[in-house]
Amino acid sequence: MTTTVDKPVGLDDTMDGLGLAAGAANIIMQLSWPGVGYGVYESRVESGRLFDHPIKRTRTTLTYLAVAARGTDDEKRLFRRGVNKAHAQVRSTESSPVEYNAMDPELQLWVASCIYRGFEDVHRALYGPIPDDAIEYFYQNGATFGTTLQVPQHMWPKDRAAFEQYWEDNLHKVKIDDTIREHLLSIARIEFLPQPVPALFGKLNLFFTAGFLPQLFREQMLLPWTPRDQRRFDRVMRALGVVNKRLPVAVRELPYRVLLADMRWRIRTGRSLVQGSRDRP
Secondary structure, X not given: OOOOOOOOOOOOOOOOHHHHHHHHHHHHHHHXXXXXXXXXXXXXXXXXOOOOOHHHHHHHHHHHXXXXXXXXXXXXXXXXXXXHHHHXXXXXXXXXXXXXXXXXXXXXXXXXXXXXXXXXXXXXXXXXXXXXXXXXXXXXXXXXXXXXXXXXXXXXXXXXXHHHHHHHHHHHHOOOXXXXXHHHHHHHOOOXXXXXXXXXXXXXXXHHHHHHOOXXXXXXXXXXXXXXXXXXXXXXHHHHXXXXXXXXXXXXXXXXXXXXXXXXXXXXXXXXXXXXXXXXX
């Protein structure tokens, strides 16, 4: 059963495009479970692999976020169907280092939990602590990050306190080996994009990535992080937050609004919603 929490009066729940700066950090968190990491790394869905099709893969991932947060029930259903078709092709083989199945709701719950946790981390970095009366509202709405995948509603921890317990209980499963670490570092350095983008912005993106990662994940990635780095990161993010708050909501949400418009066009024209799913609305 879904828990309904009323939106606190005056709460700003804008879906900030600026949060995309934390994208690589969130991918690292998701892929830190070996079953997720190798499922992505070994994926046989060629059309959905980031380094083979960076633009299409990025569009699919970000559209999922937009649909989960802002889509209608019918749009979520259609997108989930496309995701299911793609994920059904992702299973471990006899040569895989670990066993995995992309349709496993436990793995998908971890992915969704990382996405929600990342949302909180971004909000705090930009704007400071989240008000107590807003935490549960954001959390209950965050269940859609799971239910738009393969996670049934009853698996989403019932409240924010239960989520914190789930998170702490499952950190022991975080293990990033050399193979997955190199893959993730390439993502953090945006090496999937054509030159000169990685050369110009790779180090900066790696800095933001390290800044958004909790310390456990930095350690697994062998990323150094000093108190000076933290102070610099905090200053930059707070400055960006101040500027961002003054922008119109339409500008702050522009990336996601564009993605939703593209998805709705794809539905109207019968095009595939998810790379590698061969789906049609």
